[in-house]
Amino acid sequence: MSWLKKHIECVRQAADKWLNPENNVLQEAIRKTGDEGLFSRQDIEFQLSVLRENIQNNEIEQWVERAGLSDQKNAKDNKVLCLHAGNLPLVGFQTALGTILSGADYYGKLSRKDPYLLGSFLDGISKAGLDQHIQYTTDLSDFKGLQADKVIFAGSEESVPDVKAKVTDLNATKDEAKYIIRTAKFSIAYLEDWNESINQELVQAMLRYGGKGCRSVAVIVADFGLEEVKEELEEAIRRFWSENPQHLKPAPDVRYQYAYNEAVQRKQLWLKNFLIQESEDLPDTDFTVNWVQGGDEKVSKLKTKFGRKVQSVYTTGKEIAGIETEDLSTAQRPNLWWKPDGVDVIERLIK
Known part of the structure; x- marks a missing residue:
């Protein structure tokens, strides 16, 4: 058996074992995470259900093939x-x-x-x-x-210089080390x-995990107005909130934005803990989503305007010229090979 086939099988078996609902080690990790108020059990179980589906659908194997990983092309000894x-x-x-999966030695600084x-x-x-x-x-x-040899960093764009300085001070990287930055x-x-199915998918994409992920929808462009x-x-x-009450949290900044919108007569959907407003501005306030009426040209314009802050563009089947899109239903249920900041982890590591 080749190195790659044996390697994939070992990783696959380990992932299956870890994801088993009867795995006491995983259950203890879930308990600790919940007891310390880090994340809700509902969000944890949702994430685990996505990963179980990914693994069961042979996405490890598909990801390896897509990335071009092989016995000859890998990151061993890195x-x-x-x-x-x-x-x-x-x-x-x-x-x-x-x-x-790449074969590299893994050193992880966990949050x-x-x-x-x-x-x-x-x-x-x-x-x-x-x-x-x-x-x-x-x-x-x-x-x-x-x-x-390489560093993968996920975080805010503002923190990148400090992170690089810290890593350098620790002599944790080679001088020629390559950085893979995700911001x-x-x-x-x-x-x-618009229909009931799209409505539900949109709500899941906006609200799951409190809307804090880069795959979370914070800007909606639609052929119709919010009203x-x-x-x-x-x-x-x-x-959604009745089924996931952990996301129903106070959001003081949103109250001020609501009051401002009222004063300038901006159309909005105000739910006390969450706000959807008609605006083309950068969505930089938590618990706020901006709604823009327009077509695919407007999507292209906003994607260019917001630049690297945009992770993905979701549609319900529509193709947009010059933009790689994903189906809205996958916003919080991505394949294993989805590309944070447009980068395939394995592909970048084996270059």
Whole structure:
């Protein structure tokens, strides 16, 4: 059996074992995460259900094939330092999995906001008999003198200089180390039509995980105005909150924006803890989504305007010239091979 086939099989078996609902190690990680108020059990279980579906659909194998990983083309003997974000439960899973699949030695700095879930996976994968080093910590200084070949960082654009300075001070990378930086903030949805199914998919895309992920919709471009669907959208949002009460949190900044909108007579959907407003501005306030009436040309214009802050553009089947789009239904249920900031982890690591 070739190295790659054996490698994939080991990773696949370890992932299956970890994702098993009867895995006590995973259940303990879920319990700790919930008890410390890091993430809700509903969001954790939702994320795990997506990953189980990904693995069961042979997406590990498909991802490897798409990326061009092979016995001859891999990242073996490379040290990869992964600096994971912690804004969503298991947000670093794809990066960790991709790094391990590439054959590189994995060194992960886990976020203190999500240390248990990803850690439980890494504990399991380290026992799978893989021919590579796997190490993780929540303290970057543990990697002093590491001399990594590549660094993968996910976080805010503003923090990039500080992160690079810290890594350099620790001598954690080689002088010629390559950085893979991910700083996208939000996604855009384009709606040509409106029906109950689209309504539900849009609400899930906006509200799951409190709308904090880069795949979360913060800008909606539609062929129709907000007023035309306001009542149906409000009902769907309230229904989502009744099923996911963990997302119903106070949002003081939104109150001020609501008051301003009232004063200038801007059309909006105000739900006290969440606001959808007609605006073409950059969506930089939590719990706020901007609605823009327009067609695919407007989508292209806004994507250019917001630049690297945009992760994905979702549609309900519409193709937009010059823009790679994804189906709205996959916003919070992406394939394993989705590309944060347009980058395939495995593909970049094996170059």
